[in-house]
Amino acid sequence: GQSLEQPSEVTAVEGAIVQINCTYQTSGFYGLSWYQQHDGGAPTFLSYNALDGLEETGRFSSFLSRSDSYGYLLLQELQMKDSASYFCAVRSVDTGRRALTFGSGTRLQVQP
Amino acid sequence: AAGVIQSPRHLIKEKRETATLKCYPIPRHDTVYWYQQGPGQDPQFLISFYEKMQSDKGSIPDRFSAQQFSDYHSELNMSSLELGDSALYFCASSTETGGYGYTFGSGTRLTVV
Numbered sequence: 001g002q003s004l005e006q007p008s009e010v011t012a013v014e015g016a017i018v019q020i021n022c023t024y025q026t027s028g029f030y031g032l033s034w035y036q037q038h039d040g041g042a043p044t045f046l047s048y049n050a051l052d053g054l055e056e057t058g059r060f061s062s063f064l065s066r067s068d069s070y071g072y073l074l075l076q077e078l079q080m081k082d083s084a085s086y087f088c089a090v091r092s093v094d095t096g097r098r099a100l101t102f103g104s105g106t107r108l109q110v111q112p
Numbered sequence: 113a114a115g116v117i118q119s120p121r122h123l124i125k126e127k128r129e130t131a132t133l134k135c136y137p138i139p140r141h142d143t144v145y146w147y148q149q150g151p152g153q154d155p156q157f158l159i160s161f162y163e164k165m166q167s168d169k170g171s172i173p174d175r176f177s178a179q180q181f182s183d184y185h186s187e188l189n190m191s192s193l194e195l196g197d198s199a200l201y202f203c204a205s206s207t208e209t210g211g212y213g214y215t216f217g218s219g220t221r222l223t224v225v
Contacts, residue, residue, distance in 0.1 A: 043204075
């Protein structure tokens with residue numbers, strides 16, 4: 001089987017930097033994705049890492065270490081609108097050709 | 113830009129009834145996925161279609177079935193509904209050539225009473 005572990009909640013203040021970690025166990029790993037979801041809304045794609053290293057997209061960066069089965073999402077210059085749930089998700093042989101398995105999500109609360 | 117369209121947005125059904133959810137993927141996206149998300153839960157993969165053929169199957173109950181039609185829209189059919197089927201149902205589409213990001217629709221909130 002497969003599993004993904006991420007913290008359930010993180011709290012930070014506006015303007016700060018926060019890192020959300022994700023560890024995974026799966027076979028035939030293809031890549032790690034991150035999605036943002038506001039309450040009642042649809043998940044929104046943030047980033048995808050297939051190879052080791054850092055991917056940067058504006059205020060968001062994502063990192064992957066395949067040897068450690070570990071990745072993180074880094075959010076910089078936090079804004080109130082960043083308060084949402086963040087899910088890591090894996091593509092792997094276990095899930096099939098392209099389907100994603102999501103972690104349980106990290107609820108980020110940004111405070112003034 | 114075109115997005116993934118789902119209908120209806122909200123649906124209320126009684127136990128043992130049948131429901132049909134519809135999804136219109138982004139044009140030229142070759143894969144459609146269905147996910148179920150319970151309150152406070154992560155999205156659970158149900159089933160996917162690649163070029164109108166079923167490609168992967170997740171935790172989809174036998175009471176549910178899905179198909180993708182010639183115009184690429186997809187339908188999720190749910191029969192003998194149970195209270196536990198109450199959830200948000202998301203459809204997503206993607207294309208490998210455009211990267212591996214899914215675009216999700218706004219979801220259908222199904223309430224079974």
